[in-house]
Amino acid sequence: MEMNVEAVIIGGGPVGLMLACELAMAGVKTCVMERLEKPVPHSKALTLHPRTLELLEMRGLLERFVSKGSKISSGHFSMLDTRLDFSGLETSCPYTLLLPQAKTEQLLEEHARSLGAKVFRGAEALAVTQNGAEAQTIFKDRDGSVRTITSKFVVGADGAGSIVRKQAGIEFPGTDSTVTAALGDVALLSPPPSGMLSLCTKEGGVMIVPLSPGRYRVVVISPYRTQTPKDTPVTEEELKTDLIRICGTDFGLSEPSWLSRFGNTARQAKRYRDGRIFLAGDAAHIHFPAGGQGLNAGLQDAMNLGWKLAAAVNGSAPSWLLDSYHAERHPAAEGLLRNTEAQTKLIDFTQAGLRLRGMMSELLAFPEVNRYVAGQISALDVRYEADPNLPPHHLNGARLPDMELILSDGRSKRLYSCLQNGTFILLSLKQEADDHSQVKGLRMVNALLAEPNEKWRGVHTVLIRPDGHVAWAVDASSPACAEVIQTGISRWFSTTSPV
Ligand SMILES: Cc1cc2nc3c(=O)[nH]c(=O)nc-3n(C[C@H](O)[C@H](O)[C@H](O)COP(=O)(O)OP(=O)(O)OC[C@H]3O[C@@H](n4cnc5c(N)ncnc54)[C@H](O)[C@@H]3O)c2cc1C
Incomplete structure (x- = not known):
């Protein structure tokens, strides 16, 4: 070794x-x-959700993953009837990849x-x-x-x-775990019409997701078995019985390749x-x-x-x-x-529980609520604390979606493609940028946004971290713009000897 x-x-x-x-x-x-x-x-x-897909895109890996999976434009929150709509999120990857x-x-x-x-x-x-x-x-x-x-x-x-x-x-x-659920990767002779199912009744909850032609992941949460210890083996019979009780059919379940029980520790x-x-x-x-x-x-x-x-x-x-x-x-x-x-x-499959679920599902039908929850599950809403040692800016700590840039020579380039080598990007949106290209691990990009928007109005320079979050940004109107850039670079890069 x-x-x-x-x-x-x-x-x-x-x-x-x-x-x-x-x-x-x-x-x-x-x-x-x-x-x-x-x-x-x-x-x-x-599943691979939108933020993860963005990270793969930053490293030029997205197509490799997408070619092996299938895209679905929605996710779920607690198997509620109203699905989370990823399609309207501000991202170049508005979908979940089933992989x-x-x-x-x-x-x-x-x-x-x-x-x-x-x-x-x-x-x-x-x-x-x-x-x-x-x-x-x-x-x-x-x-x-x-x-x-x-x-x-x-x-x-x-x-x-x-x-x-x-x-x-x-x-x-x-x-510790208080609830367990069972899963099986199985063949279904008569799968649900779309190949997918999410159903909750007083008899329990079932989720079915396609894996490959003819094969499916079946997850069952049975109110009669939530206290079953995690190490109790799941049997084909158990899944069939629960499916029939909850869905009225076992979908022709057979040939399990993996049966497992998991909990909520x-x-x-x-x-x-x-x-x-x-x-x-x-x-x-x-x-x-x-x-x-x-x-x-x-x-x-x-x-x-x-x-x-x-x-x-x-x-x-x-x-x-x-x-x-x-x-x-x-x-x-x-x-x-x-x-x-x-x-x-x-x-919760009690009557009160199902009523609460119904109300939550109704709330999810409001676009703003749906976007809020979809932001959490997709992880697009993750924002890091702004660096307290630099002047505040609304972009500091934010995650950047991919954007089209127009370079100073007129060519266009996607922002994420600049991050492929994992270096920092010093994005200067003004022509008179100072040269900082000697800083190790920093790549300078002079460009304009192809589609300027309100968030970016007046921004002079942004330091973008290798993970696509903003380290700091400064506006052209800032009285000490050049100093902030200099301080920001000194703060984020050190010249100490390797550890
Ligand atoms: C039923 C189920 C469904 C799930 N579905 C999803 C989903 O759809 N989407 C999602 O995002 N997450 C899902 N998860 C969670 C996801 O599977 C885990 O979060 C993920 O596997 C974590 O990856 P990991 O690399 O941190 O750990 P692991 O996948 O646990 O990998 C740890 C590795 O470390 C090795 N290891 C352990 N100890 C040692 C040692 N001493 N020396 C050397 N090697 C060691 C192990 O062999 C293992 O290969 C699901 C989990 C379960 C149980």
């Missing part, structure tokens, strides 16, 4: 692999340790390897320690030998039972960082998989952390940057836990 690494990622699930892509792209020597010798064939997650997690992992692993990341399978992390200068991971290799690998950083992307989290002594407070790590050790994805937050958000949030963690760790390794990270990962992503997952807990509470 290659021992000269700068970042060790424990866990080769979607989050670890996404992070490996980001780090390797930035030139960080990265290795992923995955205890499983082979990827699991079944998929927990099936099994196994496919997502395969595409990310291929990409990570192509960028030079090493992915070791059959390598199980046993312990993680650190001192001021480096971190050590003790692991069992596939031949059974126990070895140690030293790196500058270790990231625990090792899922809900994270050994990294435990080794770092990071608490994982929250609540909700927990979040108290800290996402302990010195040289970081947590991302399910290692940092778990919840009921309502609305299909966990994998998405984890990929967004990886996108937030990747460029920050790379800057630290490459010597361009200001002292506060690594702590901003917790400061930004912990509140994002708090919001995620809030909405999944609310969704779980709404899964």
Whole structure:
């Protein structure tokens, strides 16, 4: 095994692999340790939501994913009858991509390897320690030998039972499961007409989603079985009986390839960082998989952390940057836990519960309410705190949708295509921009917006982070515009020697 690494990622699930892509792209020597010798064939997650798709688009990966999945223009909140309309959201990706997690992992692993990341399978992390200068991971290799690998950083992307989290002594407070649900990946001889179904009655709730020709994911929440322990096996018979009771038919269910039970345990790590050790994805937050958000949030963690760790390794990270990962992503997952807990509470098949669901569904029919909730599930509403050390601006911390730019030579270019290499973009909307191209990790773009809008009126310069959020912006009318740009650059880039 290659021992000269700068970042060790424990866990080769979607989050670890996404992070490996980001780090390797930035030139960080990265290795992923995955205890499983082979990827699991079944998929927990099936959805990639708009913000995640935007992130893939920024890295030029979107088409690769879209070609393997299918688009649907809506999502759901607690299986309410009124669907969430993603089609009107301000994004270049106004849809959810149905793509099994196994496919997502395969595409990310291929990409990570192509960028030079090493992915070791059959390598199980046993312990993680650190001192001021480096971190050590003790692991069992596939031949059974126990070895140690030293790196500058270790990231625990090792899922809900994270050994990294435990080794770092990071608490994982929250609540235990009170409700379980059953799922089956099955063949349906007589599927519902559109191939999809979301139905809640006093007998329970059913969701059906197509997986591949003839095969479907069936999820059943039965009020008679919510207390069934998670480790009680699901049987084909159980699914059939519940489908008949709730829907009047079992849709000709047969040939299960995966049966599983899952619960609503909700927990979040108290800290996402302990010195040289970081947590991302399910290692940092778990919840009921309502609305299909966990994998998405984890990929967004990886996108937030990747460029920050790379800057630290490459010597361009200001002292506060690594702590901003917790400061930004912990509140994002708090919001995620809030909405999944609310969704779980709404899964109530009593008469009063069904009435509440009916009212909530009516409320979702109001476009503004629908947009608000769709903003949460799509994660397009995630906005980070503005940098308190710079003058306030309404764009600071905001996520930027993709936009068309007109370059100074008249050519047009999409904003996201400028972010493909994971560098910062200093977007100057005025011709008289100073040259800052010598700043490491910063790319200057002089351009105008092809479709100027109110939000951007009077904006002079914007520093866009590698994850597509605005670090800071300044208006042309600001009395100290040039100084703000200079201070903003000094604050976000450091020239310290690599850690
Ligand atoms: C039924 C169900 C449906 C879901 N549907 C959706 C959905 O539609 N959309 C969505 O966004 N999310 C969904 N989720 C959630 C989603 O599956 C998870 O959030 C996602 O898998 C988290 O990815 P991860 O990489 O953080 O962790 P994991 O996928 O758990 O990966 C962690 C990896 O670390 C490895 N590992 C663990 N310990 C060690 C160790 N000591 N050494 C080395 N390797 C180790 C594991 O083998 C594993 O491969 C669903 C979850 C469930 C249960």
